[in-house]
Each structure stands twice: as C-alpha cells, then as structure tokens.
Amino acid sequence: MSLGNVYAHCNCCGRTYDDRVDYLEHTSYVGTLETGGLFEYDLELRNCSCGSTLSAKTPALESRSRQVSPLVTKNMQVASKNSKA
Numbered sequence: 001m002s003l004g005n006v007y008a009h010c011n012c013c014g015r016t017y018d019d020r021v022d023y024l025e026h027t028s029y030v031g032t033l034e035t036g037g038l039f040e041y042d043l044e045l046r047n048c049s050c051g052s053t054l055s056a057k058t059p060a061l062e063s064r065s066r067q068v069s070p071l072v073t074k075n076m077q078v079a080s081k082n083s084k085a
C-alpha cells in the first residue's frame with residue numbers, strides 16, 4: 001500500500017486520510033504542540049475514530065489564526081445584533 005498521497009495515517013486501525021479536509025472531518029481535535037519557533041510548523045494532535053492520537057504537522061501561522069477565528073466570528077455576531085437593536 002502506497003502512502004504517497006495520503007495526508008495522515010493511523011497505525012492503530014489502519015485508517016488513512018486522503019487530505020486535510022478528510023482528516024479534520026473524521027478526527028477530533030486534542031491540542032497543538034507548539035514547537036516554539038524551533039520549526040516552521042507545530043504538531044497538531046487529533047484523535048482517530050479508533051481513539052488513538054495522531055499528530056500532523058501544521059504551519060505555525062495557520063494554527064494561530066485557527067485559534068483566533070472563533071472569537072472573531074463571535075464578535076461579528078454580537079456586532080450585527082447590536083446594529084439591529
């Protein structure tokens with residue numbers, strides 16, 4: 001089996017994730033191990049459907065913007081409510 005085009009692979013159950021979208025949809029977020037500038041990526045930890053934890057390299061900048069985005073969305077919703085009232 002070639003893993004050349006697979007984004008992530010679970011050694012426990014053998015599940016493969018074709019791309020990042022597939023990976024995000026079928027795993028649950030656990031946390032991010034920040035490499036603190038040691039590398040240009042962080043390690044994102046997510047649980048496979050079998051329960052074992054997988055790690056994938058994620059660009060450091062991307063992980064930061066993802067942490068911010070829920071707050072931005074919330075603030076936008078508040079702002080639109082206020083403008084209606």
Ligand SMILES: [Zn+2]
Pocket residue numbers: 010011012013014015048049050051052
């Ligand atoms: Zn698995």
